[in-house]
Structures are given as C-alpha cells and as structure tokens.
Amino acid sequence: MNLVEKDLRYIWHPCSQMKDYEELKPIIIDHGQGVYLYDINGKAYIDIVSSWWCNLLGHCNPKINEYIKNQLDKLEHVIFSNFSHEPVITLCEQLMEIIPRGLAKFNFSDNGSSAVECALKMAFQYQYQTGHPEKTRFMCLTEGYHGETIGALSVGTLDLYAKIYKPMLMETFRIEAPDCYRCPYGQSRDNCDCACFEHAEQSFAEHAEETCAIIVEPMLQGSAGMRIYPAMYLKKLRSLCDRYNVLLIADEIATGFGRTGKMFACDHAGISPDIMCISKGLTGGYLPYSITITTDAIYDAFYADYSEGKAFMHSHTYSGNPLGSVAALAVQKILREEHILETAAVRAQYLHDRLNEALLDHPNVGEIRHIGLINAMELVTDKQSKTGFDANFRMGYQIYKKALEGGLILRPLGNVLYFNPPLIINEEEIDQAVDICAGAIETITRAY
Numbered sequence: 528m529n530l531v532e533k534d535l536r537y538i539w540h541p542c543s544q545m546k547d548y549e550e551l552k553p554i555i556i557d558h559g560q561g562v563y564l565y566d567i568n569g570k571a572y573i574d575i576v577s578s579w580w581c582n583l584l585g586h587c588n589p590k591i592n593e594y595i596k597n598q599l600d601k602l603e604h605v606i607f608s609n610f611s612h613e614p615v616i617t618l619c620e621q622l623m624e625i626i627p628r629g630l631a632k633f634n635f636s637d638n639g640s641s642a643v644e645c646a647l648k649m650a651f652q653y654q655y656q657t658g659h660p661e662k663t664r665f666m667c668l669t670e671g672y673h674g675e676t677i678g679a680l681s682v683g684t685l686d687l688y689a690k691i692y693k694p695m696l697m698e699t700f701r702i703e704a705p706d707c708y709r710c711p712y713g714q715s716r717d718n719c720d721c722a723c724f725e726h727a728e729q730s731f732a733e734h735a736e737e738t739c740a741i742i743v744e745p746m747l748q749g750s751a752g753m754r755i756y757p758a759m760y761l762k763k764l765r766s767l768c769d770r771y772n773v774l775l776i777a778d779e780i781a782t783g784f785g786r787t788g789k790m791f792a793c794d795h796a797g798i799s800p801d802i803m804c805i806s807k808g809l810t811g812g813y814l815p816y817s818i819t820i821t822t823d824a825i826y827d828a829f830y831a832d833y834s835e836g837k838a839f840m841h842s843h844t845y846s847g848n849p850l851g852s853v854a855a856l857a858v859q860k861i862l863r864e865e866h867i868l869e870t871a872a873v874r875a876q877y878l879h880d881r882l883n884e885a886l887l888d889h890p891n892v893g894e895i896r897h898i899g900l901i902n903a904m905e906l907v908t909d910k911q912s913k914t915g916f917d918a919n920f921r922m923g924y925q926i927y928k929k930a931l932e933g934g935l936i937l938r939p940l941g942n943v944l945y946f947n948p949p950l951i952i953n954e955e956e957i958d959q960a961v962d963i964c965a966g967a968i969e970t971i972t973r974a975y
Contacts, residue, residue, distance in 0.1 A: 559586025581812035614852035627799035640674025642817035650740035668704035672750035705756035735771035752943035753903030761796035788899035816851030
C-alpha cells in the first residue's frame with residue numbers, strides 16, 4: 528500500500544465525513560516552510576487557514592525550531608505538581624507584560640478545549656466558595672464554539688458539533704448573539720450602539736442569580752463563519768457581569784496573539800475578563816499547550832488549609848510542558864523583536880483591499896468582513912436578500928476542492944470562506960492566494 532492507502536486504512540480524520548475521502552483523498556504533506564506546505568509529490572499549498580488557525584509565524588520557523596531543539600537535550604517533561612522549571616516561569620513573566628490588566632495567575636493545560644473546561648470548573652467552584660452556591664449555571668452566545676469536551680460543547684451552540692450529544696450536555700442559558708451581516712435592527716457593524724445587547728440584558732435580569740459565568744469569543748465568533756461584532760458589545764457585557772456578579776470568561780484561543788490586529792481581542796474594547804483561555808498561536812502552532820489565566824481574587828478563593836477542601840483539584844499530565852513553554856517563549860521573542868503585529872497591520876489592509884478588488888462585486892459574495900488579517904467571504908445566492916446557498920450543495924466545500932487544485936488551502940465554514948493566514952504572510956503570497964481563491968469562486972459559482 529502507498530501512504531494514502533495506509534492513511535485511509537488506519538486513520539479516522541477529525542471533523543470529517545470519511546466517505547468524502549473516497550473522492551478527495553488525503554493529501555500527504557512532506558514539509559512546510561513559511562506560509563507554504565509541500566506534499567510528497569512536491570506540490571506547494573498556501574496554508575491560508577494557518578492549519579486550523581494555530582500557525583502564527585509560519586511553518587518551520589527557525590527561531591522556534593532552535594528553542595525547541597535546545598530544550599530537548601535538557602528536559603522534555605516533568606510532573607507539574609510540586610515541580611516547576613525555568614522556561615514556564617519565564618513565560619509567565621513575559622505574558623504578564625501583554626495580557627489584560629488584572630489577570631495574574633496561570634493554570635496550564637494542553638489544548639484549547641481543556642483550557643475552557645478548566646475555566647468552567649474554576650468559575651463554578653469560585654462562586655461556591657465565595658458564598659454563592661446557587662450560581663451553578665452558565666450563559667453563552669448563540670452560534671458560539673468553545674471546543675469539543677463535554678463542558679465546552681455545553682457552552683457552544685452550533686448544532687453541527689453539539690446537537691447529537693445534547694442528552695449528555697449541561698443546560699445553559701443562551702443569549703442571541705450579534706449578527707452584524709444580517710442585523711435585525713438595520714444597523715451597521717461600524718457605527719451601531721449594539722441594540723442587540725437587549726437580549727443579554729434580558730437574560731441577565733432573568734437568570735443572573737443562578738449564573739456563575741458567561742463565556743464568549745471576544746469580537747469574533749470563529750466557527751460561526753468568522754462573525755465579527757463591535758467592541759461596544761464587550762464593554763457593555765463587562766459592565767453587566769460586574770453588576771450581577773457573573774464572571775466573564777474570554778475564550779481567546781483563536782483570537783489571541785495578534786489574530787484580530789491587537790495582541791488580544793479584548794484589547795479592542797479595553798476590557799479585562801475574569802478568566803481568559805489561550806492556546807493555538809501561543810506556541811506558534813508547534814505543540815499542544817494552553818493556559819487558563821485568572822485574577823488574584825479568584826485564586827484567593829481557593830487558597831486555604833488543605834483540610835478545608837478548597838483546592839482546585841484539576842490537572843493534566845502535560846501541564847506546563849517544557850517544550851511547549853520554550854516554543855511559547857520563542858513566539859514572544861519574535862513578536863517583540865521583529866515587530867510582527869505592526870507589519871501584519873499593513874499586510875492586513877493590503878489583503879482586505881485585494882479581496883475587495885477581486886471579489887466584492889461578485890454576484891455571489893455578499894460581504895467580505897475583516898478584523899486583523901482575518902477576512903471572511905459570505906457566499907450568497909442573492910446580495911439583496913442575503914440568502915445563502917442550499918447547504919446540500921456544499922458550495923464552500925466545492926470551492927475548497929477547486930482551490931486545492933490551484934495550491935490554496937481554504938477550510939470552509941458552510942457558506943463562508945475565510946483567510947486566516949500566518950502573521951508573516953507577504954504581499955506576493957497574498958496576491959497569489961487571492962488570485963487562486965477568486966478563480967475557484969468564479970469557476971464553481973458559474974457552474975452552479
């Protein structure tokens with residue numbers, strides 16, 4: 528058997544209907560460099576989705592490689608209960624310089640879903656141990672996604688991922704999320720006063736007494752189709768949480784480390800959450816690693832004599848892994864010394880302008896929304912009605928297949944195609960990606 532045949536014999540790929548692989552075989556990647564991935568036949572692909580949004584600074588970044596190689600000969604892993612190591616301590620020191628003010632304590636996991644699970648348990652136990660045992664429920668926004676573990680799925684609301692598991696999930700209070708493209712209030716994302724926030728106000732008035740925390744993806748609901756909402760919404764939510772003693776959990780797993788144009792999406796609103804979850808770009812996409820960051824006030828609620836039973840008895844085998852720690856340290860060094868965010872801001876405007884030139888007037892592109900380097904193209908059958916394509920046709924998937932032929936990796940979210948490239952992408956690579964994408968959209972929509 529060749530590698531493709533062996534893959535299909537043994538591997539169950541994530542988030543896939545494996546029957547699709549009968550037609551579109553798995554692409555075996557041999558190596559990567561910068562924004563490009565190269566298959567075993569030498570064909571190059573632009574990784575415009577950053578390998579599920581985690582590759583921050585390009586594949587095989589020499590500085591991250593160097594940090595990991597040097598650490599590998601010193602210490603690969605150590606139990607993180609009662610033991611520690613210099614890289615993880617240094618990482619916390621450096622993250623303290625960039626995280627929202629008020630966050631101060633770091634709890635380590637090994638993936639984004641686990642960081643969210645940690646945050647939920649932490650919030651629940653905090654309320655219990657500060658005299659609010661009645662606060663046992665969670666709020667979340669519709670169209671939200673926070674991971675694949677049971678707790679994370681419970682506070683996510685996308686049926687594609689969660690519906691079948693509903694009997695297993697916690698009951699949560701769901702608040703209608705902002706939908707700025709199809710705003711029912713007739714307002715614009717750029718100048719509205721968030722009239723849609725009335726849904727949050729109503730939900731808090733009815734349920735805050737039994738709610739321990741609300742979790743949100745700040746500014747950008749990724750899996751919902753890169754839905755972008757105003758910073759004002761976050762500001763109002765922070766005030767509402769303070770008024771009702773509900774903790775605010777910011778899921779910055781996909782939005783952290785410059786993805787939205789600022790270091791963290793919360794920075795757009797100038798607010799600080801009570802708990803923040805980070806992963807993905809934290810290690811540049813190199814190693815599974817995540818952190819749940821919280822305040823001294825929350826930490827203090829767990830600090831007591833052991834006999835009081837207040838400890839946070841939550842752990843993961845690979846918590847604080849040294850290899851992940853040095854990868855994250857390398858990312859911080861590159862972000863600081865190479866002025867990545869400043870350069871990415873210039874490239875972000877260039878990318879959005881190029882996409883607008885190539886696709887904004889296309890009859891089947893309803894909107895090209897953007898924040899930072901992230902751009903999302905909403906595919907519609909009619910611009911006026913904003914009607915999406917029939918899901919059974921899988922328009923996004925058809926365009927994805929066509930783009931692969933040209934050497935571009937698009938990972939569609941239903942009728943939404945998006946660019947979420949490594950922050951180091953340059954103008955020439957942007958031009959190439961836009962041309963391939965525009966050609967694939969034109970070819971497939973013309974045949975529809």
